[in-house]
Amino acid sequence: xxxxxxxDNPQAPADYKERPRWxxxxxxxxxxWYGLIGICLLIGAADFLIEKHPYFDxxxxxxxxxxxxxxxxxxxxxxxxxxxxxxxxxxxxxxKKDAIIEKKNFGDTGGDADAPNxxxxxxxxxxxxxxGEGH
Amino acid sequence: MxxxxxxxxxxxxxxxxxxxxxxxxxxxxxxxxxxxxAWQLFTLGFGEYGTxxxxxxxxxxxxxxxxxxxxxxxxxxxxxxxxxxAWHVRDAVQQVAALIYPASALxxxxxxxxxxxxxxxxxxxxxxxxxxxxxxxxRAFYAGMRYLCWQIASGVLLxxxxxxxxxxxxxxxxxxxxxxxxxLSDPAVLLIFLAFGIKSAFPLLHNWVQDAYPESTVTGxxxxxxxTTKMAVxxxxxxxxxxxxxxxIGAAMTAFPIFFAVIENDLRRVLTYxxxxxxxxxxxxxxxxxxxxxxxxxxxxxxxxxxxxxxxMSMGAVLYRTGTIKxxxxxxxxxTMPLTAFFCIIGAASISAFPLFSGFVSKGLIxxxxxxxxxxxxxxxxxxxxxxxFHHSGIKIPFFAxxxxxxxxxPKEAPLHMLIAMAITAILCVGIxxxxxxxxxxxxxxxxxxxxxxxxxxxxxxxxxxxxxxxVTQLQILLYSGLAFAVLQRTGLYPPxxxxxxxxxDWFYRAPGxxxxxxxxxxxxxxxxxxxxxFAGRIHAxxxxxxxxxxxxxxxxxxxxxxFMALWTAVILGFVLVIxxxx
Numbered sequence: 001x002x003x004x005x006x007x008d009n010p011q012a013p014a015d016y017k018e019r020p021r022w023x024x025x026x027x028x029x030x031x032x033w034y035g036l037i038g039i040c041l042l043i044g045a046a047d048f049l050i051e052k053h054p055y056f057d058x059x060x061x062x063x064x065x066x067x068x069x070x071x072x073x074x075x076x077x078x079x080x081x082x083x084x085x086x087x088x089x090x091x092x093x094x095x096k097k098d099a100i101i102e103k104k105n106f107g108d109t110g111g112d113a114d115a116p117n118x119x120x121x122x123x124x125x126x127x128x129x130x131x132g133e134g135h
Numbered sequence: 136m137x138x139x140x141x142x143x144x145x146x147x148x149x150x151x152x153x154x155x156x157x158x159x160x161x162x163x164x165x166x167x168x169x170x171x172x173a174w175q176l177f178t179l180g181f182g183e184y185g186t187x188x189x190x191x192x193x194x195x196x197x198x199x200x201x202x203x204x205x206x207x208x209x210x211x212x213x214x215x216x217x218x219x220x221a222w223h224v225r226d227a228v229q230q231v232a233a234l235i236y237p238a239s240a241l242x243x244x245x246x247x248x249x250x251x252x253x254x255x256x257x258x259x260x261x262x263x264x265x266x267x268x269x270x271x272x273x274r275a276f277y278a279g280m281r282y283l284c285w286q287i288a289s290g291v292l293l294x295x296x297x298x299x300x301x302x303x304x305x306x307x308x309x310x311x312x313x314x315x316x317x318x319l320s321d322p323a324v325l326l327i328f329l330a331f332g333i334k335s336a337f338p339l340l341h342n343w344v345q346d347a348y349p350e351s352t353v354t355g356x357x358x359x360x361x362x363t364t365k366m367a368v369x370x371x372x373x374x375x376x377x378x379x380x381x382x383x384i385g386a387a388m389t390a391f392p393i394f395f396a397v398i399e400n401d402l403r404r405v406l407t408y409x410x411x412x413x414x415x416x417x418x419x420x421x422x423x424x425x426x427x428x429x430x431x432x433x434x435x436x437x438x439x440x441x442x443x444x445x446x447x448m449s450m451g452a453v454l455y456r457t458g459t460i461k462x463x464x465x466x467x468x469x470x471t472m473p474l475t476a477f478f479c480i481i482g483a484a485s486i487s488a489f490p491l492f493s494g495f496v497s498k499g500l501i502x503x504x505x506x507x508x509x510x511x512x513x514x515x516x517x518x519x520x521x522x523x524x525f526h527h528s529g530i531k532i533p534f535f536a537x538x539x540x541x542x543x544x545x546p547k548e549a550p551l552h553m554l555i556a557m558a559i560t561a562i563l564c565v566g567i568x569x570x571x572x573x574x575x576x577x578x579x580x581x582x583x584x585x586x587x588x589x590x591x592x593x594x595x596x597x598x599x600x601x602x603x604x605x606x607v608t609q610l611q612i613l614l615y616s617g618l619a620f621a622v623l624q625r626t627g628l629y630p631p632x633x634x635x636x637x638x639x640x641d642w643f644y645r646a647p648g649x650x651x652x653x654x655x656x657x658x659x660x661x662x663x664x665x666x667x668x669x670f671a672g673r674i675h676a677x678x679x680x681x682x683x684x685x686x687x688x689x690x691x692x693x694x695x696x697x698x699f700m701a702l703w704t705a706v707i708l709g710f711v712l713v714i715x716x717x718x
Contacts, residue, residue: 016471016545018545021470023469023538033621033625036614036617036618036621037618039614040614040615040618043607043610043611043614044611044615046607046611047607047611049603049607050603050604050607051603051604052604052608053595053604055506055507055509055514056506056511056514059608063611065518065608065609065611065612065615066611066612066614066615067615068515068518068519068522068612069518069522069611069612069613069614069615069616069619070615070616070618070619072518072519072522072523072616072619073522073523073526073615073616073619073620074619074622074623076393076394076397076519076522076523076526077397077526077619077620077623077628077629077630078628079394080394080395080397080398080630081397081398081628081630083394083395083398084398084630084633084635084637086638087395087398087637087638087639088398088633088635088636088637088638089635089636089637089638090634090635090636091634091635091636092636093636094636094645095273095274097645097646097649098273098277101649101653104653
């Protein structure tokens with residue numbers, strides 16, 4: 001895909017030794033999780049300590065920025081997950097199409113190995129192209 | 136060096152680099168070029184240089200003022216950083232392209248008139264595609280072709296707009312079109328607007344970015360991510376500052392790509408969606424058009440080139456070491472690539488605008504300007520987008536590459552030169568972000584470069600980044616966004632990284648559009664064949680008839696040479712007629 005990936009990396013570095021990491025333990029991950037909740041509570045409470053200069057009324061809602069950020073991100077992720085149902089295709093979706101068109105126009109040029117003979121449904125012209133029709 | 140253009144120093148220097156033996160010597164030579172260009176930029180100072188004449192118009196090769204200077208400076212810094220990052224590259228195509236393409240973009244930024252802009256606009260298109268094709272594979276070839284179609288379309292629109300503009304304005308100066316009394320709906324200005332819109336990747340004109348950039352090489356993608364879109368932002372700021380439509384276009388740009396970024400598996404492609412989102416902030420700033428907003432757009436472009444570049448660099452290092460950049464195949468790399476992970480997190484913190492990082496002192500100007508000018512919904516959209524940036528660039532990129540589940544991959548740390556490039560970029564990110572703590576807003580070195588004077592009227596001016604409310608509200612939005620990520624991860628609601636292609640607007644021309652054009656070419660070919668069959672049959676009959684009458688054995692050939700000459704005279708006459716018809 002790109003210029004000489006992995007050229008000097010057969011696998012791990014020669015001097016590398018696998019050792020347990022702090023993050024490997026679940027209780028430490030939990031620690032981060034509770035720490036994050038604690039910090040969020042603190043920064044939410046800090047809202048009452050600052051003197052705001054709001055441009056909009058909504059900024060006067062305590063911890064508006066925090067609440068908005070939280071809701072915004074949850075919405076973002078859940079909506080994006082729904083978007084996947086509409087937009088997600090196999091990884092070689094376009095390669096298949098390319099390979100079929102190439103075969104039609106130029107004969108067998110040795111297109112992507114995983115692409116040429118894969119069935120594609122729903123596009124009549126591609127079906128025709130696959131059978132070598134057209135022109 | 137007189138009035139010589141800094142852009143041309145880089146452009147011709149890029150070709151001259153080929154004469155230097157490939158290796159360290161060439162690298163050093165390449166690195167010297169942006170230094171010389173920077174020296175020339177500062178020797179020249181503000182003003183207009185290198186006037187030349189074309190079509191009877193006086194054109195200006197180099198215009199240095201507040202707006203072009205800040206873009207020129209960051210372009211030169213970025214060129215130097217990219218050369219360091221790509222120290223290992225020995226591919227002459229990439230080496231030259233990594234100089235002449237940024238040089239073209241720099242030429243566009245420094246262009247003092249529309250013709251000069253057009254020339255560099257097209258040069259940037261043609262030189263940049265070399266970086267995509269440098270991957271030398273089928274995917275990259277196709278993506279490069281599609282990229283080129285978009286870029287050339289932008290150039291053609293620009294040229295058409297410039298021609299119409301010249302007809303109605305009688306000049307070629309590149310200044311704010313709206314201030315000259317033009318409306319966006321005037322054809323000339325509209326065409327130029329669309330040309331700029333393609334290159335800054337307006338919604339639905341955006342997909343060439345996601346399509347082509349991630350197909351480039353390890354180092355090429357970083358170069359690409361910087362110049363074309365920022366040259367377009369500069370052009371918008373020069374020509375369309377204050378066009379209110381840009382505020383809404385920009386707001387849409389900040390919001391919609393982040394949904395795609397969340398579900399995209401190729402981490403460099405995630406960053407290209409983030410690039411759209413980031414340019415959206417700048418476009419909003421340009422659209423608002425007040426000095427504060429324009430300063431914000433310029434400052435954000437400056438900072439973005441560094442932190443987005445840093446993120447691309449860290450992902451490039453991952454790709455270089457592991458051979459993949461798919462989120463589904465990565466994870467746990469912090470064990471063996473701790474420095475790359477560290478630099479990536481600095482880039483992530485900067486793009487998310489955490490206090491002490493460069494995004495904080497620049498993004499705040501744009502959001503502050505939107506609030507100040509009472510764009511309520513736009514302001515809400517920008518806040519949402521800012522949270523979303525933290526989510527997909529700030530958390531997703533480092534999390535899925537370096538943490539998350541252990542992929543079992545144990546690659547080496549990035550090579551030294553990549554680490555050096557990333558370290559310098561990271562230092563700049565933090566330095567710019569924290570400078571104000573030491574210098575105060577009026578002494579801030581970044582603010583000193585801004586196109587408009589920094590005017591601070593009250594204690595809650597957006598320029599004063601480090602105030603209690605500013606820090607607290609920013610941390611609120613970021614930390615609660617982080618909390619949302621953690622909650623979704625722990626509850627399993629977060630969509631996993633999956634091997635996939637996600638359809639975007641390019642689908643229209645890559646699937647049905649392509650099928651349609653295939654059908655059109657097939658149908659027109661068949662029609663042509665049928666018509667030619669009929670036509671050729673008729674011609675054949677006519678020729679036979681002529682030959683029978685006028686040919687050597689025909690009536691007209693009693694004396695052979697006359698018949699022969701008559702035939703040829705007829706043929707030549709017919710030929711001349713045909714030429715005259717088409718000429």
